[in-house]
Amino acid sequence: MFDRIRTAALFGLHQATVAAGISLFPVAVFARQRLGVNVPIGRLVETTTEAFESDDEE
Template identity: 50%
Template sequence: MIDRAYTASLFVLYQLSIAAGIVLMPLALAMRQLGVSLPIHRVVESLGMAYDEANAV
């Protein structure tokens, strides 16, 4: 039961991180013009890998 809740919460966090990346895209593009980058891809990748590992069990 805890494994299912953990996997579900990772899935929700993964989906929210993707949505945040989409919403923050204009800000990220503007910041790139200034030479600064937002590391949202790291969050999405790490949550995606964690979800895949939890789902594989």
Template identity: 40%
Template sequence: MIHAMHRGVTFVLYQLTLMLGILMMPVALFTRRLGVTLPVNRLVDAAGTAYERASAGAHAQSN
């Protein structure tokens, strides 16, 4: 039960970081022209990795 809830929460957080990345794209493109890069891709990658680990842990426990 706890693992299913953990997986659900990490999925929601992953989706929110994807939405944030999409919404921040114009800002990121503008700041890149100024020579500054925003680490949004690292945030999305970290959230994706956390969700994959949560999913893999749930699959391992169900087998």
């Protein structure tokens, strides 16, 4: 039972980070072009993807 809850929570977190990445894409482009700052949303999405996939394999 707790495995299903954990999987659902990780899936929700992953979907939220993907949505945040899509929403913040214009901000990330502006920050990189104008300010020279990289926004690490891609790494956050990759981390949650790996966590979800490793939990799904168990």
